[in-house]
Amino acid sequence: xxxxxxxxxxxxxxxxxxxxxxxxxxxxxxxxxxxxxxxxxxxxxxxxxxxxxxxxxxxxxxxxxxxxxxxxxxxxxxxxxxxxxxxxxxxxxxxxxxxxxxxxxxxxxxxxxxxxxxxxxxxxxxxxxxxxxxxxxxxxxxxxxxxxxxxxxxxxxxxxxxxxxxxxxxxxxxxxxxxxxxxxxxxxxxxxxxxxxxxxxxxxxxxxxxxxxxxxxxxxxxxxxxxxxxxxxxxxxxxxxxxxxxxxxxxxxxxxxxxxxxxxxxxx
Amino acid sequence: xxxxxxxxxxxxxxxxxxxxxxxxxxxxxxxxxxxxxxxxxxxxxxxxxxxxxxxxxxxxxxxxxxxxxxxxxxxxxxxxxxxxxxxxxxxxxxxxxxxxxxxxxxxxxxxxxxxxxxxxxxxxxxxxxxxxxxxxxxxxxxxxxxxxxxxxxxxxxxxxxxxxxxxxxxxxxxxxxxxxxxxxxxxxxxxxxxxxxxxxxxxxxxxxxxxxxxxxxxxxxxxxxxxxxxxxxxxxxxxxxxxxxxxxxxxxx
Numbered sequence: 177x178x179x180x181x182x183x184x185x186x187x188x189x190x191x192x193x194x195x196x197x198x199x200x201x202x203x204x205x206x207x208x209x210x211x212x213x214x215x216x217x218x219x220x221x222x223x224x225x226x227x228x229x230x231x232x233x234x235x236x237x238x239x240x241x242x243x244x245x246x247x248x249x250x251x252x253x254x255x256x257x258x259x260x261x262x263x264x265x266x267x268x269x270x271x272x273x274x275x276x277x278x279x280x281x282x283x284x285x286x287x288x289x290x291x292x293x294x295x296x297x298x299x300x301x302x303x304x305x306x307x308x309x310x311x312x313x314x315x316x317x318x319x320x321x322x323x324x325x326x327x328x329x330x331x332x333x334x335x336x337x338x339x340x341x342x343x344x345x346x347x348x349x350x351x352x353x354x355x356x357x358x359x360x361x362x363x364x365x366x367x368x369x370x371x372x373x374x375x376x377x378x379x380x381x382x383x384x385x386x387x388x389x390x391x392x393x394x395x396x397x398x399x400x401x402x403x404x405x406x407x408x409x410x411x412x413x414x415x416x417x418x419x420x421x422x423x424x425x426x427x428x429x430x431x432x433x434x435x436x437x438x439x440x441x442x443x444x
Numbered sequence: 445x446x447x448x449x450x451x452x453x454x455x456x457x458x459x460x461x462x463x464x465x466x467x468x469x470x471x472x473x474x475x476x477x478x479x480x481x482x483x484x485x486x487x488x489x490x491x492x493x494x495x496x497x498x499x500x501x502x503x504x505x506x507x508x509x510x511x512x513x514x515x516x517x518x519x520x521x522x523x524x525x526x527x528x529x530x531x532x533x534x535x536x537x538x539x540x541x542x543x544x545x546x547x548x549x550x551x552x553x554x555x556x557x558x559x560x561x562x563x564x565x566x567x568x569x570x571x572x573x574x575x576x577x578x579x580x581x582x583x584x585x586x587x588x589x590x591x592x593x594x595x596x597x598x599x600x601x602x603x604x605x606x607x608x609x610x611x612x613x614x615x616x617x618x619x620x621x622x623x624x625x626x627x628x629x630x631x632x633x634x635x636x637x638x639x640x641x642x643x644x645x646x647x648x649x650x651x652x653x654x655x656x657x658x659x660x661x662x663x664x665x666x667x668x669x670x671x672x673x674x675x676x677x678x679x680x681x682x683x684x685x686x687x688x689x690x691x692x693x694x695x696x697x
Binding site: 339356428 | 494514516520524526528529530531539540542569570571572585
């Protein structure tokens with residue numbers, strides 16, 4: 177038993193990558209053997225070749241930069257608005273009565289349904305996409321900030337009062353850190369919505385960006401580029417998730433869940 | 445700090461009075477334990493003295509002055525430790541002193557942690573401590589500001605029997621050393637007799653028994669101890685004291 181668990185521990189960092197690598201290997205094999213026609217599905221090598229080609233002619237870096245800028249600008253704007261409203265409505269009853277039901281109403285409109293309107297308002301440039309991304313990420317951040325503040329242990333707030341913390345110190349030391357785990361859940365969820373919104377918006381109407389690159393490639397039947405774009409989405413999603421996890425690790429290191437990497441109990 | 449409660453009444457909303465016409469005087473430096481059945485209003489009494497609640501009627505004097513809100517020289521220890529999980533043990537203790545420089549506050553925190561025997565855990569997160577250790581940190585946080593009144597709201601209720609005895613000894617030692625006024629709310633009569641100069645029984649919203657405990661400290665569980673314990677327990681368990689029955693109705697006479 178000792179031997180197996182030691183071996184598992186040695187390969188621990190590689191474990192998440194085994195499955196993706198296996199899938200790509202099988203895919204390549206089936207493609208090379210002609211089981212899957214390259215007219216339907218290009219092989220990984222063909223996709224990699226497309227990636228090199230597009231990187232060398234500058235199309236890929238440009239599209240990536242354009243999409244990333246839209247994604248993060250939208251995220252920053254929408255996230256800030258959601259956070260501020262969540263904070264305000266979490267602590268001020270008047271603000272909550274005034275704005276919460278309106279926000280909930282807007283929240284239930286699928287924001288992608290606004291695309292036709294957004295094209296008319298903003299055209300097919302950056303502004304429309306940033307607007308849609310901002311609208312998409314606003315609500316998860318808002319809801320989770322509000323929920324986080326609501327779920328702070330009232331006992332801790334009372335303790336803070338007994339120990340003479342002023343209003344500012346109470347928010348800084350008790351309420352915000354208490355709400356942080358929930359806010360970070362909202363952040364992670366919002367990152368997913370961010371990419372989803374951007375991809376749909378860019379695919380439907382755009383003149384550059386990854387979504388545009390995929391749609392354009394479809395017109396010319398360059399399936400290798402289409403598949404490359406899809407893989408890029410997976411990669412970008414993974415990068416955002418990894419960043420969110422990093423934030424959790426450093427901001428929630430007090431939390432028994434996030435503080436240390438998983439420690440396996442020693443085997444008997 | 446001395447405390448004087450005169451005809452204090454407390455009701456929540458339009459409900460029945462939790463405390464009604466309660467009178468109680470505590471001398472500065474005295475250790476008073478408040479016992480009673482659950483729901484008798486003993487925790488409410490503590491919250492009134494702390495200034496966490498305002499009385500519906502009557503007067504509360506602290507050091508002869510009418511109490512208004514929280515007092516910076518009064519500290520409360522709750523049943524749960526209420527440590528901030530996102531601050532280290534040391535930072536939690538530092539919450540107990542406001543308006544000091546960082547360095548000075550840290551030094552005082554170390555000193556307070558030394559008093560409760562947790563100096564070497566200063567940099568740990570509270571989540572890795574045991575229940576008893578967490579309460580000791582809470583005690584250090586309460587003591588760091590040299591309070592003149594320390595209010596204990598069943599702080600040992602959730603601890604195991606051995607840890608409880610240790611904590612009782614620690615509290616007694618620190619009280620003897622620092623000389624603050626102590627008010628301990630507890631449902632454990634034995635704990636009350638072990639620690640207090642005077643045991644107060646609250647019943648139907650008023651003081652039903654006020655018994656000085658003239659035993660020498662540190663207290664041994666000898667015959668004298670047992671006598672006081674039995675006397676208070678018998679009074680608590682008196683049939684007339686049961687809710688819904690009133691003592692001395694014509695039928696019982």
